[in-house]
Amino acid sequence: GAGVSQSPSNKVTEKGKDVELRCDPISGHTALYWYRQSLGQGLEFLIYFQGNSAPDKSGLPSDRFSAERTGGSVSTLTIQRTQQEDSAVYLCASSFTFINRDTTSGNTIYFGEGSWLTVV
Amino acid sequence: RKEVEQDPGPFNVPEGATVAFNCTYSNSASQSFFWYRQDCRKEPKLLMSVYSSGNEDGRFTAQLNRASQYISLLIRDSKLSDSATYLCVVRVTGFQKLVFGTGTRLLVSP
16 A cells, blocks of 8 residues: 555453554655554654664563564564553554755655554 | 653634744754644644745744754644644654654634
């Protein structure tokens, strides 16, 4: 497809279960990002991929959270032993790699529609 | 101190009004600046980039003040369809991630 695709769009899971969220970025985009947004809150950065490597995973809130990206394309965010505070919408985004110059617009990032996670 | 700060609002304005939002950022190494729009229960979408010299796109004007470390968004002739949350976004030199403010909510009424 033309845009960032995420699945599942909605997930209800029981506390303590593991969940996997999938992101299929825009074709050709080398950079992939995961953000989290809790109800009424701002976007919280989780992790960034350049190709298959993750040079910035500073936003992962705990070791229950992990992510991988294969083939420079699809990424999976895994949350183990889910807790109620994990309930949020998990947003994936992709872009071309930003170039480090004083660019005017740079390359923006495009978001998927998100995976809405509810832990009960 | 948050990296990007915005007044959460809401800003309630009538149709046709002009409204302005400000946003401050804390890292002087910030390099790229954007305004995103987010509708209720939807993903953020790019509204406009913010250029050093300021830029305009139709009814929307963005300004950057590097000395004071703030950016602004001006909306003229507000439409009902402008009702949304406006997110101020910053990228720091050497980092790929975008840092988002918590957003300013705008409500345009008839």
